[in-house]
Amino acid sequence: MADALDDKLGYVFKDRDLLKRALTHAGANHSRSNERLEFLGDRVLGIVVARTLYDLYPDEQEGSLTHRLHALVRWEACAKVGEALGLWDHLALTKSEMSGAGGRGRGPIIGSACEAIIAAIYLDGGFPAARDFILRFWDFRNFEPEMRDAKTRLQEWAQGRGKDAAAPVYQVVSRDGPDHAPHFVIEVRVPGHDPARGEGGSKRDAEQDAAGKLLARVTA
Numbered sequence: 001m002a003d004a005l006d007d008k009l010g011y012v013f014k015d016r017d018l019l020k021r022a023l024t025h026a027g028a029n030h031s032r033s034n035e036r037l038e039f040l041g042d043r044v045l046g047i048v049v050a051r052t053l054y055d056l057y058p059d060e061q062e063g064s065l066t067h068r069l070h071a072l073v074r075w076e077a078c079a080k081v082g083e084a085l086g087l088w089d090h091l092a093l094t095k096s097e098m099s100g101a102g103g104r105g106r107g108p109i110i111g112s113a114c115e116a117i118i119a120a121i122y123l124d125g126g127f128p129a130a131r132d133f134i135l136r137f138w139d140f141r142n143f144e145p146e147m148r149d150a151k152t153r154l155q156e157w158a159q160g161r162g163k164d165a166a167a168p169v170y171q172v173v174s175r176d177g178p179d180h181a182p183h184f185v186i187e188v189r190v191p192g193h194d195p196a197r198g199e200g201g202s203k204r205d206a207e208q209d210a211a212g213k214l215l216a217r218v219t220a
Contacts, residue, residue: 008085010136011121011129018124022116023087025109027094027181034116035180041119044127045073048134056140070149072138075111075205081137082110087117094181108201150212157215158190166191168214170207173197186210193218 005019006012013019018037026033049072053065060068071077082088087110122130154168173185184206189195196217198210 005085005090009117009121009133011125011133013120013124015124018120019117020092022120023090023113024092025094025113025181027178028092033180034113037116037119037123038112039119040122041115041117042073044118044122044130045078045115045134048131049073049138049140052135052140072140074149075108077138078111078114079107082114084137085114087113108205150208150215154188154190154211154215157218168211170210172203188214190214190218 021032022034022037024033026035046069049069050065053060053068053072057065057068088106091109091113093109118130118133121133151168158166158168169189171187171189173187175182175184177183181201183199183201184203185197185199186203186206186209187195187197188207188210193214194217196210196214198206198208198213200206200209
């Protein structure tokens with residue numbers, strides 16, 4: 001199994017424990033989880049993406065480059081790479097997540113693991129190895145960056161309805177799970193429309209999910 005993943009990653013770990021930790025979700029083993037690696041991997045990804053965009057788009061200004069950066073480092077972009085690598089089948093997860101009960105958080109879990117793998121490669125093989133991994137799997141040219149996240153787009157849509165339009169209101173419906181692996185349900189309301197609910201491992205992710213669902217409905 002490990003050899004098969006090495007082939008997909010295009011990198012062979014000298015320290016196999018780093019790879020094991022990168023694939024361990026906090027719910028399965030909090031003391032040996034990938035959370036610290038995820039923190040580091042996010043920063044390594046950010047500097048590689050920023051430098052690559054700087055070189056690829058010499059005529060673009062800061063604002064445009066920032067939008068591209070955000071599109072390429074968001075968890076959705078990491079989850080897309082993680083899905084292509086088949087990371088889900090290699091993760092150490094809780095029984096509920098493995099059985100599908102935690103499937104609602106599959107994307108963020110895979111995205112986090114992908115960032116953790118970037119950090120693990122960085123620690124194991126240095127910055128060039130991590131950079132090569134990112135350049136191999138992130139497509140810097142053939143993508144259409146969504147310049148605004150779902151909350152921003154919903155806010156702009158609501159404001160565009162007239163001078164008396166009210167801004168979207170977000171409310172926490174529930175928060176379940178342990179502190180190291182919470183699950184939020186958040187409802188967003190815009191006057192004149194049925195509310196929408198979103199879910200995620202953080203308030204931000206749940207708000208984005210709710211905003212995206214309501215936006216899809218009102219602009220359909």
